[in-house]
Amino acid sequence: MNTKLQMSISDSPQSSICMFALHHQSSVGTLNPDSSGMSAQMPPMDEGLYGQPMAFPKAPDGRSMEQMMGFVPYSSCLTSSGTERAPQQNQQDFSQFLLPPPASSLRPVGQKRGLSKDSMEYRLRRERNNIAVRKSRDKARRRIQLTQQRALQLQEENHRLQLHIQRLSHEVDALRHYLSQRHLQVKEQDAVGDDNC
């Protein structure tokens, strides 16, 4: 399902080899046809679901791809199948990854994109995003807190309103009762009056 393909290759900026892979990955990941496919639909599942890492599917023997390949992530990027890397596919040809991105790539290797992890540009972007993320999460946390508080306040308010309703209801009952008594009284009185006069 989720064809995340996330690869969090994150670091490893160093070896040029890695970099290539990264370049690949980024672009491929994004392009990944499947990505558009299905997106977020979370089944109500509880258990079974979490078992699927979706990112680095494990080998049948339970080993993660990383372990098996030693560097699978990159390959997975290539193999567009994102999701379930065929277990038998071990024979994959990685030579392509070892080569620098073809000049035909959308963006020239050392350009804007495909930013080397060492570039100042990259770090600036990352740092800005990290700040934005912290800010966003802070905001989310506050929003959640407010919602919880609001729920509590509403609950209290609710209780107060119910008590008020109870009081008013009793009052209405009392008034009605009194009125009915009064009614009888008057009737009686009327009757008496009639008799007397």
Add this chain to the structure above:
Amino acid sequence: MNTKLQMSISDSPQSSICMFALHHQSSVGTLNPDSSGMSAQMPPMDEGLYGQPMAFPKAPDGRSMEQMMGFVPYSSCLTSSGTERAPQQNQQDFSQFLLPPPASSLRPVGQKRGLSKDSMEYRLRRERNNIAVRKSRDKARRRIQLTQQRALQLQEENHRLQLHIQRLSHEVDALRHYLSQRHLQVKEQDAVGDDNC
């Protein structure tokens, strides 16, 4: 200043070669070449609050646990001057990070902890934790949703209760008014009766 040094050694289980630079570089390192000097000109990182990463405050000496435990391989990468790492940062003393944890550590170096990222044990732990994390976040998401729904329901309920109160209040008013009229009527009648009799 910012002693981040984040090391998100995270992924890149693959080639030990690939990982590390980032570690250092991460925040300040890369951005602020002069890190040691502290002039940290970090870009225009205003945002007062969010500008501070304050990530791994852990160890007293500022080292993160990962660092403390030392995954030598990665550290070695660092030493390799590898790549490009901070040009001026060279003066920083990372020797502490390069050394394996003291034998006096709670657990022997090659033991449970200090798990090599390549060990099956490590991957199993990670995978289990990833599953737990997904589950936990799913739970949190549901909890938040429920809270929001509850707030909405309470708000509606609240509105209904207020309307109810309004009706009851009017009813009370009406009854009282009627009663007062009745009261006058009776009094009047009484008076008339007295006169008549």
Add this chain to the structure above:
DNA sequence: AAGCATTGCGCAATTG
């Protein structure tokens, strides 16, 4: 000691 649950964080992909 061991294991799941939480939480903060950075990365990368997306969204607006």
Add this chain to the structure above:
DNA sequence: TCAATTGCGCAATGCT
């Protein structure tokens, strides 16, 4: 182009 979001894995820590 760039900030805001979002899903994810990692590691530290909380909680049994």
